Amino acid sequence: MSLILVFVDNDRGSFSPTGPEALTPAQSLADHLGARLEVATVGEAGRTALEQLGLPGHVVSHPILSDYAPEAYGEALAQLADHVGASVMMAAGDDRGAEVMAHAATVLDRPLVANVTEIVTAEETGATWEMMRTRWGGSLAEKTRLRSSRKLLTIAPHTFPAPGPGANPPRPADIFPPELPEHLARTRVVERIRLTEGLTLATAPVVVSGGRGVGSAENFAILEELAELLGGVVGCSRVATNNGWRPHSDQVGQTGTRIAPDLYIACGISGAVQHWVGCMASQQILAINTDPEAPLVTKADYAVIGDLHEVLAAVIAEIRAGKP
């Protein structure tokens, strides 16, 4: 029977938010192929979380793996894949999943298909498969063909739901001790710097975002004011970042942050695809733009046509007037 091995990363004991998502397509694939599904995480700290998944599991354990160390993680997982005879290996395509799988694929001398959204044809594990994957951060889909007897894939984040808690009763996981050369400790985390921030772009319920139409760094004050009134944060487009009006940590989009707030208020942003992929998961979108034909206006749920400075000033006045 063939074996599908899923790597779920844990950071000091907790799975990453998107990590377990890869288990959902892996389980469907295992059912379809009649394959066995096993899971792995690195470091004893992740044992409890792994055992809660209730699947045959391996805790990869070695002194070098005391903290995140992508070179060593990739080497160790490649050894585990050989040890259990995995013909398919999967992980979430988040920062760590993508990085560790790239290392494992290189060690195993195999191709790696990144950000898979669907496995279209998979008759048996050894055959040629066709899959759908994303390009351009999700703006474009690609049908891809993979010819390899051993298949490594990452799953595009936010494509599949993670399995619900308690899907299977917990079961003990075994220990896998890889053999690692000492020098692989060279890429291990050496220090953490905590930034005590309250709301972040990724978690705020409302994001008031500005683009070229805002015009200057100072002009963002009115967006700050509205964000504060609504209990949200300020976001921006790449033009605002590139002009030095906002820090890159505010940027929404393909090379910025992907967000899914209850409401996204896009002020003076045209809606290029690279921006859209960052905000399209928002529950509601309100665009404020002088141009009724701007792509973001036509894609938004709500729009106000007009100068953003006038509109925001009026909205803030209206809110303040309504407050006792």
Added chain:
Amino acid sequence: MNILVCVKRVPAPGARIVLTDDGQDIDTRHLGFTTSPHEECAVEAAVQLTEKHGGSVTVLTLGPPEAVEQLRYSVSVGAHRVVLAPAPTTEWDPEATAAALVEAIGQLESDSPFDLILFGNESADSGGYQVGIRVARALGRPVINGLKGIEINGGEMVGRRETEEGYEVYRLPLPAVAGAKEGITLPRYPTLPGRLKSRRATIEETPVHLTPGAQEMVRLLNPVEEQTETIILGHGAEAAPGVVRLLEKVGLL
């Protein structure tokens, strides 16, 4: 401090990605070309490191003759030496791309290795998230992806990587390899003297072998997007009451 940066020429689509009829490519007839913002920031980070520590920045691209445009741009923002590894397209799978870059790097490093090789965290178009890691492992050098901060301290590269709670710090012995994310630094705009210099810059060429890998693009497809009926809340300041009602409906007021 000698630094190599690898960049990839990609089209710059605007509001919509239009495909050719056969679905094999983006219709680029009306598009400009660029590199990923991650790579643009990698070039800037490299230039800043050499401004501080001395040395030079080399930029390498694997692609068609037109990719010279991206090489010239990098000269206009401070790169010293630019190299084209000629290839009919950029559409090679990550294994093939990495192998060709390793070959090109081997030729460029005949004297001594680069202290640092920088990549983008992922390419803008095909986004395989792996070429830099494959190259580093082939060269036997340490590599870390996703850096939002980079410094050189003695014989080490100190990298910062963003996490949900702040930053992680890594220290890699040189020579090292890293993948940069946009935001690692703010790229400069080309100056007039920079542009003039870029026009005169010599483009070196280093021939490489390319063999198609095991991963093959069958076709590209536009993802289905749900059509939304946009509700216009009004024009200018008069729209304020409508906006406030929306804010109340969403539960923000």
